Amino acid sequence: MPMALLLSSPPRPSLRRVTRWSAASLSPRASLPSPRRVGLAVAAASWDGAGRWRVETTTTRARAAARAGASGEGGDGEVEGGGGTGIxxxxxxxVVLAVMNRVLYKLALVPMRNYPFFLAQATTFGYVIVYFSILFIRYHAGIVTKEMLALPKSRFMLIGLLEALGVASGMAAAAMLPGPSIPVLSQLILSVLILGRKYRANQIFGCLLVTAGVILAVASGANSGPFLSDVKLFWPAVLMASSACHAGASIIKEFVFIDGAKRLKGKRPDIFVVNSFGSGFQALFVFLLLPFLSNLKGIPLAELPAYINRGAACFLNIGGNLKDCHGAPLLPLLFIAMNMAFNISVLNLVKMSTALVASLTATLAVPLSIYVLSLPLPYIPGGTNLSTSFLVGAAILVLGLLLYNLPKKLAGRMKTD
Structure with missing residues (x-):
């Protein structure tokens, strides 16, 4: 980078004096890194306005950027991906993929209504094959490096364990509480405790509004009876634990990206490294929990092989009960492909910003999905009318998102006013 001399600045040393000083700073006694260690480090000299020249190398700038990325600094999580526009x-x-994912899941359950447990396990174990295949291709293409593959596997194991426990407890307490509201608060708390991140008052209040909006929208848009009526306190607590497990897994994924930037000298790990190993350990723990999970769904372990055979036949739409599985295999395959694209998109957003931002973004899809599902759709004829409280809840949710993403300067101005 060339030396910049501003003609309108205060008296400065001459160019000859600066040149002599720069040459002297490169003497053997100087503490600058050797060219052999850092390659060609280009020096940028700038006038600091106090009668001194400040010399900075590209190496020191890169190290500072790596430290900022590793510590989660640099704005509200915008550490990569082209800043605010890219995020x-x-x-x-x-948001678009989340809405399509929820809608296609409902459509996939039309042919697979008798085999939802098979569909869940097919996605869990199928992703391992697909993700590792993509990882293999990206490794041979040079996108994934050996250093990325050498990252500590204990964190991926913890991610897989938390995801598996979240699936198990979520199945046990399904439909007892509007679960999408819980990960927002869980990730807010865990990011403070684990990552040491600080949030402004408008961001905390925005998360509370998002939670309230989702509860109101889901309770009014999906339930016809009183909210949580005749539900024991145990099951909502179990579902909250399930959501906390998923939130913890997301926070650890964010930590893997932050710590990986430190280990990889400023370059964050590829998302398929995190997806592949996390999904692999999740599949392992789900396999170990299969007896427990099958009993939860009312399938004795002795009958599980026969259930899987019938589920596979319905998934592929082969056998004698073709009318019961009308829509397969198109709808289940569309859901699996969309769910995979959604998971990749969420993890990419975590890599670019934070787990909390990704969770808030996905939460916006909840009222949008309920609205789309209220319309007449193929395989789901007839629509439903949405109540006024659903619209109010959706409006509160959007208000919370806007408040969370309020610019820092404007938030500070509102606070002082």
Missing amino acids: AAAAAAT
């Missing part, structure tokens, strides 16, 4: 585009794509 906004990734968030918009995540």
Whole structure:
């Protein structure tokens, strides 16, 4: 980078004096890194306004950027991905994929209504094959490095364990509480405790509004009876624990990206490294929990092989009960492909911003999905009318998102006013 001399600045040393000083700083006694260690480190000299020249190398700038990325600094999590514009585009794509994922899941359950447990296990174990295949291709293409593959596997094991426990407890307490509201608060708390991140008052209040909006929208848009009526306190607590497990897994994924930037000298791990190993350990723990999970769904362990055979036949739409599985295998395959794209999009948003931002973004899809599912759809004829409280809840949710993403300067101005 060339030396910049501003003609309108206060008296400065001459160019000859600066040149002599720069040459002297490169003497053997100087504490600058050797060219052999850092390659060609280009020096940028700038006038600091106090009568001194400040020399900075590209190496020191890269190290500072790596430290900022590893510590989670640099704005509200915008450490990579083209700043606010790139994060906004990734968030918009995540919302669209989240809505399509929820809608296609409902459509996939039309042919698989008798085999939802098979569909869940098919996605869990199928992702391992797909993710590792993509990882293999990206490794041979040079996108994934050996250093990325050498990252500590204990964190991926913990991610898989938390995801498996979240699935198990979520199945046990399904439909007892509007679960999408819980990960927002869980991730807010865990990011403070684990990552040491600090949040402004408007961000905390925004998360509370998002939670309240989701509860109101889901309770009014999905339930016809009183909210949580005749539900014992044990099952909501179990579902909260399930959501906390998923939130903890997301926070650890964010930590893997932050710590990986430190280990990889400023370059964050590829998302398929995190997805592949996390999904692999999740599949392992789900396999170990299969007896427990099958009993939860009313399937004795002795009957599990026969259930899997019938589920596979329905998934592929082969056998004698073709009318019962109308829509397969198209709808289940569309759901699996969309769910995979959604998971990749969410993890990419975590890599670009934070786990909490990704969770808030995905939460926006909850009222949008309920609205889409209220319309007449193929295989789901007839629509439903949404109540006024659903619209109020959706409006509160959007208000919370806007408040969370309020610019820092504007938030400070509102606080002082």
